[in-house]
Amino acid sequence: MQTASPPVAVKSGRGVYLELEDGRSIMDCISSWWVNIHGHGEPFIAAAIAEQAKKLEHVIFAGFTHEPAEVFAQRLLRKVPGHFSRIFFSDNGSTAVEVALKIAYQYWSNKGKNNKRRFIGFDGGYHGDTVGAMSIGGSSSFWNPFKGLMFDLDVVPYPATFAGDEFCEEKERATLDALKLLLESQNGYAGVFIEPLIQGAGGMRMCRPEFLQKLQELARKYEVLTIYDEVMTGFGRTGDWFACAKASTQPDLICLSKGITGGFLPMAVTLTTEPIFAEFYSAEMSKTFFHGHSYTANPIACAAANASLTLLEKNASSFQNLEPIHEHLFSRFLSGHPMLTRFRVCGTVAAFDVVTSAGTNYYDNVGARMREQFISEGFLIRPLGNTVYLMPPYCIDMDQLSAAYAAIRRVLDGLLA
Ligand SMILES: *Cc1c(COP(=O)(O)O)cnc(C)c1O
Numbered sequence: 001m002q003t004a005s006p007p008v009a010v011k012s013g014r015g016v017y018l019e020l021e022d023g024r025s026i027m028d029c030i031s032s033w034w035v036n037i038h039g040h041g042e043p044f045i046a047a048a049i050a051e052q053a054k055k056l057e058h059v060i061f062a063g064f065t066h067e068p069a070e071v072f073a074q075r076l077l078r079k080v081p082g083h084f085s086r087i088f089f090s091d092n093g094s095t096a097v098e099v100a101l102k103i104a105y106q107y108w109s110n111k112g113k114n115n116k117r118r119f120i121g122f123d124g125g126y127h128g129d130t131v132g133a134m135s136i137g138g139s140s141s142f143w144n145p146f147k148g149l150m151f152d153l154d155v156v157p158y159p160a161t162f163a164g165d166e167f168c169e170e171k172e173r174a175t176l177d178a179l180k181l182l183l184e185s186q187n188g189y190a191g192v193f194i195e196p197l198i199q200g201a202g203g204m205r206m207c208r209p210e211f212l213q214k215l216q217e218l219a220r221k222y223e224v225l226t227i228y229d230e231v232m233t234g235f236g237r238t239g240d241w242f243a244c245a246k247a248s249t250q251p252d253l254i255c256l257s258k259g260i261t262g263g264f265l266p267m268a269v270t271l272t273t274e275p276i277f278a279e280f281y282s283a284e285m286s287k288t289f290f291h292g293h294s295y296t297a298n299p300i301a302c303a304a305a306n307a308s309l310t311l312l313e314k315n316a317s318s319f320q321n322l323e324p325i326h327e328h329l330f331s332r333f334l335s336g337h338p339m340l341t342r343f344r345v346c347g348t349v350a351a352f353d354v355v356t357s358a359g360t361n362y363y364d365n366v367g368a369r370m371r372e373q374f375i376s377e378g379f380l381i382r383p384l385g386n387t388v389y390l391m392p393p394y395c396i397d398m399d400q401l402s403a404a405y406a407a408i409r410r411v412l413d414g415l416l417a
Contacts, residue, residue, distance in 0.1 A: 008375065013040025016396050018380065028380045029404045031393050034200065034232050036263030037319075038311050039393035045262050045307040052303035061089065061296040068302035075309055076269070079241050083250050086277040088270045088289075089297035093231035094128025096255035096268035097193075101132045102291055103253060103272060103280075104191040104225045110279040110287050119151075120182060120192040120224075122158040124202030127193060127229050136193045140202075154182050154189075160205035162342040162352075172211045176218060183222040191225035191252075196243035197346050200232040203387040204351035206344045209247035216249045225252040225276075231268070235259035236312060236319030236394060239347025246347075252276060262308035267301040318394035319348050325401060326350040326390070333405040339412045340388075351389035354415070370411055377407045 009021035016039050017025050031037060038045070052068060059066055073087045088099055101119070108116035119136060126140060127133040131150060134143045138153040156178040159171040183189060196212055199205040219226045226249075233243040234256040240246035244254060253276070257268035280289050295301075312319075326345045334340060334352070343352040354366055367383035374381040381388065381404070390404060 005372065015039040015041070016393055016400055024378070026375065026378050026380050027400060027404060028393065029396075030380055030382055030389070030391050031259075032263060032380075033258075034237075034391055035258045035261075036393050037235055037237075037259040038262045038308065038315075039395040040263070042262055042264075042311065044311060045264050045304050048303045048307035049264060049300055052300045056299045058295070058298055058300070062292060066297075066299050066302075068299045068306060069297040072302045072305050072309070075306065076271075079309070080254070080271060081242075081244055081250055083273050084254070084271045085274045086272050088272070088291075090268045090270065091293050091295055092128075092266050092268050093229075093255065093257035094130040094133045095293065096231060096257050096270050097127045097133040097136065097229055098130050099270040099291055100227050100229075100253045100255050100272075101136065101191075101193075103270065103276065103289060104227060106289060107225070107276050107279050108190050110282075115188050116190045116224075118154065118186075118188050119190060120154045120156060120179065122194055122199070123155050124158050124160070124199050124205055125193065125195060125229075126199065126201035127195075128231070156182070158194075158199055158202070158205055159207050159211050160199070161208060162206070162344040165342075168208065172208070172214070175211070176214055179215070179218055183218065183224065187222070189222070189224045191227050192219055193227045193229060196228045196230065196233060196247060196249070196251075197238050198233055198243070198349055201384065203353075203384050204344070204349060204389040206346050206351075209249075212243075212247040212249045216251070227251060228254045230254050231257045235308075236316070237348055237391070239320055239323050241312075241316075260308065261301055261304035262311065264304040264308075265298070265301040267298065267305060315394065322348040322392075322394070325398065329402060329405040333402075333409045334412070337409070337412050339415050348394065349389060349391050351387055354383070354386040354388060354412070356386050366415070370415075373411045373414065374407065377410065379404055379407050381408070 010018050011021050012019045016027050018028050019025050090096055090099055121136050121138060123139050125137045127137045134146060135150040135153055139155050157175050159175045161168040216226055228244055228251040230243055238246045244251055253272045255270050260267050280287055323345055330343060339355050340352045341355050356366060367385050370383050
């Protein structure tokens with residue numbers, strides 16, 4: 001708080017724009033921490049929330065159920081690859097990951113394989129801020145004060161790639177070799193966690209579907225669960241409904257949260273398959289998955305999620321068509337700029353790194369400096385370190401996205417001066 005600039009006070013939001021208390025208006029190019037997939041103030045979701053609030057605001061979800069949750073579960077299961085059949089509700093991305101972690105861990109012990117206790121994660125992975133989620137994202141330096149609370153993780157490199165990358169296949173091979181070495185050295189692995197196609201907080205690092213297919217092959221061969229953290233990539237972000245669908249892969253568990261209610265209310269789900277469910281479905285109390293939250297499957301949040309799903313179904317082309325538009329605008333405004341490198345795009349997300357000279361502390365503050373400049377230009381664009389990215393609401397139009405690219409161009413030109 002001591003070093004940050006004062007927070008920007010926001011009065012209201014409509015579509016891609018946020019109205020500030022001081023009368024200015026800024027364009028939200030990052031969907032407000034990646035959640036507002038339809039833009040702000042979407043009236044269809046607001047109305048669904050109001051309706052549900054008048055009917056049933058909440059009910060205990062242990063031993064009780066309600067229509068908004070049932071309907072959402074049925075509809076969501078029709079959107080994900082067909083091998084998923086079971087859904088577990090929670091409140092946010094971190095808990096969705098925590099749930100997946102505990103299901104994977106207990107699955108093996110319910111099966112009587114008590115030796116399968118360890119997890120593998122990826123360098124640069126981010127899975128949330130609770131202790132289990134921190135442990136899975138073990139490579140982040142954010143967690144230094146908590147190392148003593150966290151469990152051990154084996155970490156392999158994320159084969160991050162970009163347009164024109166010559167070494168992509170080499171990096172993938174190195175990662176797969178490292179994985180194989182771990183899996184062969186001991187049979188104590190319960191699962192491998194990955195942010196499929198895009199690592200979000202780690203800097204919008206992108207990997208290829210081909211890599212995810214090989215990862216799945218390896219995990220199956222060595223009987224290790226594959227767990228996709230799709231908290232950010234879910235609900236259209238990658239240009240397909242889910243990263244697992246785009247990559248034609250069938251993970252054992254997926255975690256969803258950010259876009260689930262279109263940014264209106266906190267909610268999350270963890271999805272899994274019938275064979276995993278079957279290991280818990282028992283008359284023995286000890287096989288129960290003992291995990292639940294007070295707001296589990298909150299009816300108002302479920303109503304928002306149903307409304308958001310309806311909008312996504314109606315406007316699927318809005319997320320399916322953004323990738324070529326990003327590519328077009330990049331080549332029109334930014335291609336060849338001397339201050340940028342490693343351009344990459346996946347569906348609705350586009351990113352590049354700002355060139356920084358080693359040996360200075362430029363890396364540390366270029367992002368913060370650019371963030372201020374973007375705000376004064378009228379854009380909410382919030383670099384992660386030296387990575388600049390766009391993750392707009394799907395309702396953004398060509399003129400608006402062009403304006404964002406033009407602003408990035410001006411700010412990059414400013415770095416040259
Ligand atoms: C944001 C995020 C989380 C954590 O979600 P919260 O709702 O902030 O707890 C977990 N995993 C990924 C990939 C994320 O992007």
